[in-house]
Amino acid sequence: MEMSLEKASELLKKSKKTVALTGAGISVESGIPAFRGKGGLWETMDPMEFAHIRAFRKDPGKVWDVLLRTMKDVLEKAFPNPAHKALADMEENGKLEAIITQNIDGLHQAAGSKRVIEFHGSFARIICSHCHRSLPIQELFLEELPPLCSCKGILRPDCVFFGENIPEDALYAAQEHSMTCDLMLVIGTSAEVWPAADLPRVAKNRGALVLEINPEPTSLTPISDGLLRGQAGELLPQLVARVQG
Template sequence: MEISLEKAAELLKKSRNTVALTGAGISVESGIPPFRGKGGLWETMDPMEFAHIRAFRNNPEKVWDLLLRTMKDVLEKARPNPAHHALADMEKTGKLEAIITQNIDGLHQAAGNKKVIEFHGSFARIICTDCHRSLPIQELFLEELPPLCTCGGILRPDCVFFGENIPEDALYTAQEYSISCDLMLVIGTSAEVWPAADLPRMAKNRSALILEINPEPTSLTPISDGLLRGRAGELLPQLVARVQG
């Protein structure tokens, strides 16, 4: 059911352990297109051809040229929006324990959040497939494809490709936060991609309240305790102002 900002603020004020689960919707307002859904990247290209780990291993030059180069350009230009900054303010004031994000853009950290579990890894980091050396994406220059490490190994983004497992530490930590919180904010995600989709349900099974902030109802809405319907960049700053006021 839809609820008011005032009611949502009451839930947040009463919470002693709030965790946020964020998805692509929170970063759309920063100019980053989603992968799925209307206007998503997968409308224009087949993820199995360009985003599967097998495709990368078979032809890293093609994947870098047609997918990863574009993503690099988009992510380097993106900046945190008011929703990211509102979550950072919540953490600074002790009203947010951690963020579990399905996003790979690094914008939560750029906004100032410290406790961020990157469920799908991060495109903000580039790693070598041989020596595992890591470097920030800003230090990567695509003078040749695929880009190579100083050791000669092929460089790749430190994010999860199709066909790869969620990092074990990220999965375990996300589950721990989910079963220990008393309020989970679900922001900018339809909560349909597993295993991340299981986290709100895991929290709900441990008696946590679920508050959605999404433009439209989702498959999670029937079990959530309230839906703030609208854009996260507009609603989250207003919500934080009511909690802090």
């Protein structure tokens, strides 16, 4: 069921605890391609060959050269868009408890959001596979592949590869917020990749309202309480303006 901005703003004003679940769609407007779907990264390469932890362990230089170098170049050129900034404004104004993001781009934090749960980790941080030293991606120079730490350990992005588990602290925090919120905004995601896909259903089962902000209906739409149909970068600033007005 499609919902008007006026109705959505009423729900947001009444909410005592709003949580946002964001996916690749919110960052497409920042120039970051999605992984799945039409035009996604997995149309041009096999994720099992380049994004599985076994592939990285077998040939980290190849994975860095084909996939991770490309991602580094894209992310370093990306900036938060109006949707990221609108969510940061909502948090600052006390209307957003937390963001649970499936994205690994760090753009929510760059926009000013403080309470961000990185469900799949972050490519904005690079860590050493041996000593676990961490550094911002901007400080990484790919003069050799794979890049090495000063301890000679192999450097990798601090994100979840296929075949790895969701970080326990992120999983726990996301589930806790999903069980205790009274409104969940599902933005830029079809909510089909598990276990993140279960979070709106957890919220719904606990009595929360679920509001989608997506360009098209998704598999979640039949159980959601409303769909704001369109681009998040256009709709979220309008929604925030109505709530603050």
